[in-house]
Amino acid sequence: MKILKKLIISSLAIVGFLAFNINANAACGKLVIAEQNWASAELMANVDKIILEKGYGCTVELIPGATMPTFTSMDEKGEPDMNPEQWANAVYTPLKKAVSEKRLIIANKAPITGLGEGWWITPGTVEKIPEIKGMTAMEILEHPEWFPSKEDPSKGAFVGCPAGWGCQLANANLFRAFEMEKKGWVLIDPGSAAGLDGTISKAADSGSPWFGYYWNPTSMVGKYGLIPVDFGVKFHSRDNWDNCITLAEQDCADPKPTAWTKSEVNSIVTANFAETGGKDAIKYVKKRTYPGEVMNAMLVYMADNQAKGSDAAIEFLKQHEGVWGKWVSSSAKKAIKAGL
Amino acid sequence: MDFFSKFPVMDRVSLMEMRKGIDLAFREFSRAYGDGIEAFFDPLLFFLIRLEKLLLATPWPIILLVLGILAWLGSRSWKLVVGSIVAFMLIGYFGMWKDCMATVAIITVCTIMCITVGIPIGVIMARSSRVEKMMLPVLDMMQTIPSFVYLIPILMLLGIGKIPGLIAVCIYAVPPIIRLTNLGIREVDKETIEASTAFGATTFQKLKSVQIPLALPTIFAGVNQTIMMALAMVVIASMIGVKGLGVPILRAISNQYLALGLFNGLAIVALAIIFDRITQKYGQRMQKHRGQKK
Numbered sequence: 001m002k003i004l005k006k007l008i009i010s011s012l013a014i015v016g017f018l019a020f021n022i023n024a025n026a027a028c029g030k031l032v033i034a035e036q037n038w039a040s041a042e043l044m045a046n047v048d049k050i051i052l053e054k055g056y057g058c059t060v061e062l063i064p065g066a067t068m069p070t071f072t073s074m075d076e077k078g079e080p081d082m083n084p085e086q087w088a089n090a091v092y093t094p095l096k097k098a099v100s101e102k103r104l105i106i107a108n109k110a111p112i113t114g115l116g117e118g119w120w121i122t123p124g125t126v127e128k129i130p131e132i133k134g135m136t137a138m139e140i141l142e143h144p145e146w147f148p149s150k151e152d153p154s155k156g157a158f159v160g161c162p163a164g165w166g167c168q169l170a171n172a173n174l175f176r177a178f179e180m181e182k183k184g185w186v187l188i189d190p191g192s193a194a195g196l197d198g199t200i201s202k203a204a205d206s207g208s209p210w211f212g213y214y215w216n217p218t219s220m221v222g223k224y225g226l227i228p229v230d231f232g233v234k235f236h237s238r239d240n241w242d243n244c245i246t247l248a249e250q251d252c253a254d255p256k257p258t259a260w261t262k263s264e265v266n267s268i269v270t271a272n273f274a275e276t277g278g279k280d281a282i283k284y285v286k287k288r289t290y291p292g293e294v295m296n297a298m299l300v301y302m303a304d305n306q307a308k309g310s311d312a313a314i315e316f317l318k319q320h321e322g323v324w325g326k327w328v329s330s331s332a333k334k335a336i337k338a339g340l
Numbered sequence: 341m342d343f344f345s346k347f348p349v350m351d352r353v354s355l356m357e358m359r360k361g362i363d364l365a366f367r368e369f370s371r372a373y374g375d376g377i378e379a380f381f382d383p384l385l386f387f388l389i390r391l392e393k394l395l396l397a398t399p400w401p402i403i404l405l406v407l408g409i410l411a412w413l414g415s416r417s418w419k420l421v422v423g424s425i426v427a428f429m430l431i432g433y434f435g436m437w438k439d440c441m442a443t444v445a446i447i448t449v450c451t452i453m454c455i456t457v458g459i460p461i462g463v464i465m466a467r468s469s470r471v472e473k474m475m476l477p478v479l480d481m482m483q484t485i486p487s488f489v490y491l492i493p494i495l496m497l498l499g500i501g502k503i504p505g506l507i508a509v510c511i512y513a514v515p516p517i518i519r520l521t522n523l524g525i526r527e528v529d530k531e532t533i534e535a536s537t538a539f540g541a542t543t544f545q546k547l548k549s550v551q552i553p554l555a556l557p558t559i560f561a562g563v564n565q566t567i568m569m570a571l572a573m574v575v576i577a578s579m580i581g582v583k584g585l586g587v588p589i590l591r592a593i594s595n596q597y598l599a600l601g602l603f604n605g606l607a608i609v610a611l612a613i614i615f616d617r618i619t620q621k622y623g624q625r626m627q628k629h630r631g632q633k634k
Contacts, residue, residue, distance in 0.1 A: 150501050151385065151501060151502060152389070163587050163590045163591040163594070164590050164591040164592075164594030164595055165594065188581065189581060189583070189587060190500050190580075191578050191579040191582070192580070192590070194491065194580075195495065195500045195579060195580045198495035198496065198499060198580070199499055199500055201496065202370075202374070202496065202499040203499075205370065205374075205496075206371065206374060206375065304360075305356065306356065306359075
């Protein structure tokens with residue numbers, strides 16, 4: 001009798017588990033995900049679409065988006081249901097409010113690792129000047145002679161941000177904060193994104209040293225293996241950053257040396273996503289973290305092959321099973337692999 | 341029927357391979373010759389930097405004085421002299437002096453470069469109809485191809501800075517001077533040339549003492565056009581790191597600073613009008629001079 005009882009209970013448990021599983025899948029309804037207009041966001045949206053559809057039985061529609069419009073629409077109208085790559089600094093206050101009012105949920109605090117803005121050097125720089133390896137920005141600044149400027153070789157060239165970008169002000173203020181002019185540096189304005197990229201690819205191609213501003217994740221960082229430079233100072237204070245470094249020169253009388261502010265990227269979902277998508281979908285988003293170098297490799301692939309997000313997503317799922325395999329349950333993993 | 345409804349297109353893979361191939365070939369070319377080409381332009385860069393430094397280091401009243409003298413020599417018109425000085429004073433007063441001097445420096449060097457390259461090409465074109473036939477489509481291309489397209493190879497080859505900017509400006513600005521030199525020389529009276537031949541002038545003498553002097557007003561119209569077109573390119577040159585009035589305009593565009601954009605835009609307009617009026621008046625005076633001699 002006992003054995004029979006056990007059998008019944010265990011089989012019930014199995015049936016129940018299966019039923020629950022089927023239920024969970026059936027519970028996932030129709031979701032709308034924002035596909036923002038830059039490479040990494042395109043890739044993430046398309047990967048989410050494939051995984052949620054094949055692995056969790058959701059129906060996913062992608063709609064085009066961009067940082068501000070997508071956030072506003074999610075906040076006000078609850079549509080789309082998810083933004084895989086929301087740059088949080090841009091929407092800091094309203095996001096906080098929406099989270100506290102339970103309209104939006106930050107499902108993943110860091111979907112990509114190693115991301116952010118800062119100062120970088122090319123690998124060619126390290127080859128030419130081996131002792132620069134591991135140096136902080138503070139130490140590099142003592143050696144302007146390593147980066148002779150084309151127009152005035154007695155000065156060191158620091159490549160800043162194109163005119164009109166927010167980072168231009170930050171770089172110009174940091175240039176003053178670190179007293180770089182006194183140390184023998186000039187701040188080069190590359191004029192445009194193409195100009196900035198051009199200086200990097202030219203330096204990388206010719207093996208000449210390069211020191212300047214860039215950000216991650218980008219295909220440039222992946223393609224040329226740019227090396228981030230530690231600032232050698234701590235992040236000074238929010239007050240210094242928000243009320244001085246990011247403002248125009250005349251509004252920032254006394255900039256303090258500081259590391260670059262941390263860029264925060266979240267995957268945010270609406271309350272509806274949690275309902276329609278079910279627990280498993282949320283669990284997946286929570287676990288979904290792209291290692292920075294994998295993301296960069298994908299961006300290089302996209303740039304080299306001029307690939308769309310949907311093509312790149314399939315490439316990613318095929319090539320990096322070890323990465324995404326950890327994000328999903330084993331049954332979902334099988335289903336996704338079968339679906340490719 | 342598929343054939344008629346769908347344009348026969350090269351397949352995606354080979355198209356991509358072709359694009360990649362072109363990119364790679366140019367990258368290799370720039371790796372191999374980039375440094376050499378850069379070194380070739382070094383004297384020009386040196387001259388450009390010197391000129392800019394000189395303009396910036398010279399006290400502003402002296403610059404205004406020189407400007408006034410140049411305007412007087414060119415136009416012999418008090419109105420124009422006063423107008424240019426007032427315009428420059430306004431530019432300085434609104435805080436655009438430094439940028440304006442950088443722009444004047446690059447426009448000056450660009451004009452000199454265009455003249456030294458353009459006039460000989462124009463002369464050759466005028467002498468040989470075959471060269472003319474070959475050059476005309478090239479000139480058409482230089483004037484119509486979107487400048488962003490040739491910014492890419494220039495960037496890959498020379499990076500950012502003054503020289504790439506100068507070359508980008510010159511590609512756009514040199515065609516009028518070539519065209520008008522060609523036209524001017526071709527338009528010189530057949531009889532005049534016949535007469536000089538009768539006097540036993542060599543080809544070079546004919547060119548130097550008959551054709552070019554008679555074509556000078558037309559050539560000058562070309563110089564005038566070249567300056568105008570160079571000024572129009574200032575903003576685009578700023579996109580590859582050329583300092584000057586273009587930089588604040590770029591900043592204004594990306595931040596929607598109406599006033600900043602307007603001020604600097606008007607400064608470029610003022611420069612253009614000053615250069616245009618002075619060179620035009622000079623050209624007219626040359627024509628008058630020729631008229632009197634006849």
